[in-house]
Amino acid sequence: MKHSVWIFLLCGIQAAAQTDQPPLTLDNCYELARQNYPLIRQQELIAKTGAYNIENAGKGYLPQLAFSGQGTYQSDVVHFPLPGAPELSKDQYKVQAEVTQTIYDGGSIKYQKQLSKASTGVQQQQLEVNLYAVRDRVSQLFFGILLIDDQLEQNELRRNDLQSGMRRTEGAVKNGTALRSGLDELKAELLNVEQSRIQLAATRKSYLQVLGLYINRPLGDSAILVRPAVTAMPDDIRRPELSLYDHQKEVYSIQEKQLRVNYLPKISAFAQGGYGRPTLNIVDNSFGFYGLGGIRFSWALGSLYTNKNNRQILRMNRQDLDVQKETFLFNTKLTLTRQQIEAQQYRELIAQDGEIIDLRTSVKKAAVAQLENGVITPDDYITRVNAESLARQNRSIHEIQLLQVQYSSRNTSGN
Numbered sequence: 003m004k005h006s007v008w009i010f011l012l013c014g015i016q017a018a019a020q021t022d023q024p025p026l027t028l029d030n031c032y033e034l035a036r037q038n039y040p041l042i043r044q045q046e047l048i049a050k051t052g053a054y055n056i057e058n059a060g061k062g063y064l065p066q067l068a069f070s071g072q073g074t075y076q077s078d079v080v081h082f083p084l085p086g087a088p089e090l091s092k093d094q095y096k097v098q099a100e101v102t103q104t105i106y107d108g109g110s111i112k113y114q115k116q117l118s119k120a121s122t123g124v125q126q127q128q129l130e131v132n133l134y135a136v137r138d139r140v141s142q143l144f145f146g147i148l149l150i151d152d153q154l155e156q157n158e159l160r161r162n163d164l165q166s167g168m169r170r171t172e173g174a175v176k177n178g179t180a181l182r183s184g185l186d187e188l189k190a191e192l193l194n195v196e197q198s199r200i201q202l203a204a205t206r207k208s209y210l211q212v213l214g215l216y217i218n219r220p221l222g223d224s225a226i227l228v229r230p231a232v233t234a235m236p237d238d239i240r241r242p243e244l245s246l247y248d249h250q251k252e253v254y255s256i257q258e259k260q261l262r263v264n265y266l267p268k269i270s271a272f273a274q275g276g277y278g279r280p281t282l283n284i285v286d287n288s289f290g291f292y293g294l295g296g297i298r299f300s301w302a303l304g305s306l307y308t309n310k311n312n313r314q315i316l317r318m319n320r321q322d323l324d325v326q327k328e329t330f331l332f333n334t335k336l337t338l339t340r341q342q343i344e345a346q347q348y349r350e351l352i353a354q355d356g357e358i359i360d361l362r363t364s365v366k367k368a369a370v371a372q373l374e375n376g377v378i379t380p381d382d383y384i385t386r387v388n389a390e391s392l393a394r395q396n397r398s399i400h401e402i403q404l405l406q407v408q409y410s411s412r413n414t415s416g417n
Contacts, residue, residue: 025226026217028144028409034217035140036133044129052122059118062111063104071097080284088287090280095289098276102298108266113259120253127246134242136216137413143213145406147227150206152398157199160391163366164192167383170374184380191384233408235342239334240416247327251320258316264305270298334414341411348404355397362390 036042072095079090104111168188175185207223214221273295281292369386372378 023222023225025228026221027228028141028230031140031144031213031217032137034219035136038216038218039133039136041129041132045126048122048125048129052118052125055118055122056115059111059114062107062114066102066104068100068102069098070100071095082285088285090284090287094279096276096278098274098278100272100274103271104268105271105297106267106269108263108268109259110263110268113256113263117253117256117260120249120256123249124246124253127242127249130242131246134413134416138410140213140216141406141409141413143209143216144227145402145409147206147209147213148229148405149399149402150202150209151227152402153395154199154202154206156391156395156398157195157202159394160387161192161195161199163387163391164188164195164384166370167373167380167387168192170370171380174374174376187380188384230405230409232405233412235338235345235408235411236415236417237338238415238417239331239338241330241334241414242416243330244327244416247323247330250323254316254320254323258313261305261309261312261316265303265309267299267301272296272298337414338411341407341414344407345404345411348400348407351400352397352404355393355400358393359390359397362386362393366390 073093074095075093077092079092081089168185171185171188175182203223210221210223210225273293275291275293277289277291279289280287281290282294283290283292366386366389369378369383373380373383
């Protein structure tokens, strides 16, 4: 008995928790899905990696320390034809350290930092493009649930009409003005309605579970979704892909500037210190310390051979990027045009749906009295009830489809 009480209390608490869930809006689902989607964790990783790359590039301005050493044996050495002059050893050794400080690099480090920053921007924007695709999946689930909710509502209205018809038919059967088979036919149709409710409820539950996974929130059967308001369908395109193309073009521009740096002279200061034999004093054949310093100048012109081709490659890359952007805009505009046509179609259908519902409702109301008076059979009554129910379902479907295409258009345009 105690166990039963505890189970009852736990079930009550769980049901209350589900009931207390705040209604979900479409914008809430967009934001929660974005925060929960595994790819979002890449955002911080990309930012940190980019910061490290920029910091590493900037450290090129710091003094660079290098160590080297060697031991050699040579077949001959310098001889001094003087009395008492030392004889140099054929085996020579040297260990040295060198500090180099960049003075002028033609802008190599500067452009490397800019390239790291631009590459990070490309990765971040590519992530935004991937995350943006989640919105379409969330929209399909959200509007799918709204459509099922409307179908469940219409299913309940149909149930009420059939139950009303059953009560009148039961009275007619008792009075001997109707056959029992007619009442059984109504009961069978009522069972069909119940089966439809079970199927719709199961589909709604599966949709809610998938949506709950996207937004990282458990959604019970009592979860309420707020139908979004009718919205405008803007024509201007603000998709994240457009920013991605701009970031990629910026990368190509920086790479083109780097081509010029490759054939500019480089100037640096250096200082060397070492220990070995012989030292800088070549007439001394003993081990010792030595040091030297100065300015180093280098100018490598080998990149001029490939500079023209590399510029052509970057130019073709930019042209290819322009083609991709134009293709994306063209396809997006086609989709927006198709969505505008679909929206207009649903508006016209909804206007006609209202007239059809009024006519079907009028016919059904008349059928109620006709059924009670035995003028029509229960099968005729069921036909009229189903016709009105279908008309209401069609309007509900068209209303949801209009909303869905409107918000799909907003996602398509990036607004």
